Amino acid sequence: MVEILPILLKLSIVIFMVGSLLDMGLRLNLQDALGALRNVRFVVLSVLCGFVLCPALAYLLTKVIPLHQSYATGMILLGMTPCAPFLPMMVDKAHGDMAYAAAFMLLASLVTVVYMPLAVPVMIEGLTADAWTIARPLLLFLIVPLAIGLAIQRISANVAARLQPIVKKTTGIDIIVMLVLCAAIFGKDFINAAGSYAFGTQILFFLVATTATYALSFGLPQAQKSVLTLGISTRNLGAALVPLFAIPDVDQRAIIMVAIGIPMQTIASLLAAHWFTRRAETRQWV
Numbered sequence: 001m002v003e004i005l006p007i008l009l010k011l012s013i014v015i016f017m018v019g020s021l022l023d024m025g026l027r028l029n030l031q032d033a034l035g036a037l038r039n040v041r042f043v044v045l046s047v048l049c050g051f052v053l054c055p056a057l058a059y060l061l062t063k064v065i066p067l068h069q070s071y072a073t074g075m076i077l078l079g080m081t082p083c084a085p086f087l088p089m090m091v092d093k094a095h096g097d098m099a100y101a102a103a104f105m106l107l108a109s110l111v112t113v114v115y116m117p118l119a120v121p122v123m124i125e126g127l128t129a130d131a132w133t134i135a136r137p138l139l140l141f142l143i144v145p146l147a148i149g150l151a152i153q154r155i156s157a158n159v160a161a162r163l164q165p166i167v168k169k170t171t172g173i174d175i176i177v178m179l180v181l182c183a184a185i186f187g188k189d190f191i192n193a194a195g196s197y198a199f200g201t202q203i204l205f206f207l208v209a210t211t212a213t214y215a216l217s218f219g220l221p222q223a224q225k226s227v228l229t230l231g232i233s234t235r236n237l238g239a240a241l242v243p244l245f246a247i248p249d250v251d252q253r254a255i256i257m258v259a260i261g262i263p264m265q266t267i268a269s270l271l272a273a274h275w276f277t278r279r280a281e282t283r284q285w286v
Helices: 004-027 030-036 040-064 069-079 087-093 098-123 131-155 157-193 198-216 222-233 237-245 252-285
Strands: none
Touching (some): 004 098, 004 131, 004 157, 004 237, 030 098, 030 131, 040 069, 040 098, 040 198, 040 222, 069 198, 069 237, 069 252, 087 098, 087 252, 098 131, 098 222, 131 237, 157 252, 198 222, 198 252, 237 252
């Protein structure tokens, strides 16, 4: 039974990634997203913060803080993968621009697939997987389900509207299963990680990444700033795990570090969304 649990966890992560991107494709207003992507400032800041600032910050923290190499590997992978699938929910709470949320998710998914296979072998010492080994599951579990969802919506909006709640509910159930499996498999390892600087490193990462992104997004309307900041303060954990599952005999502590990102990103994004909500309400009264 114990040997089956890791297999079930990998399967639940695949379902989570596929379901999240399929759900996104089924309800994504591609025209609105493409319209938002014409905003050059927003696109440049998204790429700069998501794929330059955050990876550099994660890498710097692993050099300054005495983390075990496997924890450091997980931290750098988290730094490379912006935008959790639940971003629209956070943007909605923050009264952000949903068209820009769709644009950010689309941009982050596409850039992640290109960026990670090139950056992972360079930034992570000892991770020997080649570019195609990393790119293949990213293409399969990110781009393909997104494209299928978009294609269904393009062919029949009614079919997409009927399928989307089913996909969303299935993915929601899978998230619960995934969390239970993580607790069952890694419960003791989470406790052991408490004395390893793992939690402290992630607190610093989310604090600096969130505040720096908001500061750098000056000049954007508040509704767009909240989208960009929330996109950076959430992480695509499935994409971060792909390189670890692509190689045999990976140190479990790297997976633990990525899994710690579940509560950390949830807290960071909820706090940011709450603050943005207050700012949006204040502006309405001004």
